[in-house]
Amino acid sequence: MTSTTIRRMGRRPGSSGSRDAVLDAARVRFAEQGYDGATIRGIAANAGVDPALVHHFFGTKERLFVAAMHLPLEPAKLIPELLAPGLDGLGERLARHFLRLMRELGEANPMIALIRSAAAHPDAARMLREFYTRAVLERLAAELETSRPRLRAALCAAQMIGLGVATFIIGLRPLVEADDETMVAALAPALQHYLTGDLPP
């Protein structure tokens, strides 16, 4: 696991990419263990670097966390793109996009990291809530031409969060083993119902 590279004092020749190595390692460990579970020492070891260097770059564990969690997501582009073809089939497009994203992010999945961290760390919960509310919920609500758009967006979010938790954190086998097409077939109608189905006023 920890590479047995020889360490010496002082700066290395050339550009080392240590900063990025730390960020990558942080993403993986935060995703695997959450904010509290991940340790600076562990992240540093994965990055092949002294723990103090992490502090040199990022100051505190908290600042490292927010630096590592910058999502590779552009809701500002994504949402109009998903909405463009209209409300018909939106549930399916959402399901497909979500599943693809989960697969692509792999073991350094910042969404899983945030959920894991939110579990024991109210600040992370707040980050997640505020990010989602501002970046997704409000934006989607503005473009969804239905009743109670915020509630609908939140219901979709809950479904996708639940899928992530059940699959990647709890590891329920039927979900882990299901292929994407099956999941799309299962999810799309439910999401579509949340988005456009009848709701009491």
Added chain:
Amino acid sequence: MTSTTIRRMGRRPGSSGSRDAVLDAARVRFAEQGYDGATIRGIAANAGVDPALVHHFFGTKERLFVAAMHLPLEPAKLIPELLAPGLDGLGERLARHFLRLMRELGEANPMIALIRSAAAHPDAARMLREFYTRAVLERLAAELETSRPRLRAALCAAQMIGLGVATFIIGLRPLVEADDETMVAALAPALQHYLTGDLPP
């Protein structure tokens, strides 16, 4: 917060109920902070008791956890009860039961505690997975007369887990504020679709 009761050495006269106080406090703190976040000292303080007494009763933090997490659920009774009236309306009955359960459990909710703990603690994830698989999924699968019953049960679980996380851990406002009837109207058709809708073989 911490009561300023006078402590003295040795056993107290009468029956103190300390053991139960510790269990109650443990349920609350584990639910609020997860396994790692909750501390023996904190639990002991809430119970108005010395930390060492917790060890005296339960030995280790882990054993306290499993003692505190014994769910007030009887899936063996619950599932036949929900299934008895048939597949029609099962989604709605499930939704109603789940929402009522969540409300009743309040701040000492062991399900939230388990999810929080599972986030950073693989053992808790395993507990949750095994409990759910054995007590709910297999039992439900045995009685659900549809295709792919395990996947269907897991999809329902994912939806309910997601609702719990989004509402109680992340705190998405539209979900926190929605009344039960609205939630039933939203959830029931989705759950019903998971249970009896079309799925690829």
Added chain:
DNA sequence: CCTGTAAGTCAACACCGGATGAGTTACTCT
């Protein structure tokens, strides 16, 4: 009454993780 046992406290240990400050080496700019 007396003895074992359970309930209860206190003080301390050992460990771990975040943080710090000093010291070292390399790049960059003038």
Added chain:
DNA sequence: AGAGTAACTCATCCGGTGTTGACTTACAGG
């Protein structure tokens, strides 16, 4: 070439945690 700064390591501190062992007080059974 020289000075300043950034990258880097080492040793250490400090607080918080689970856990332990010794000790004290009450209860229950013979």
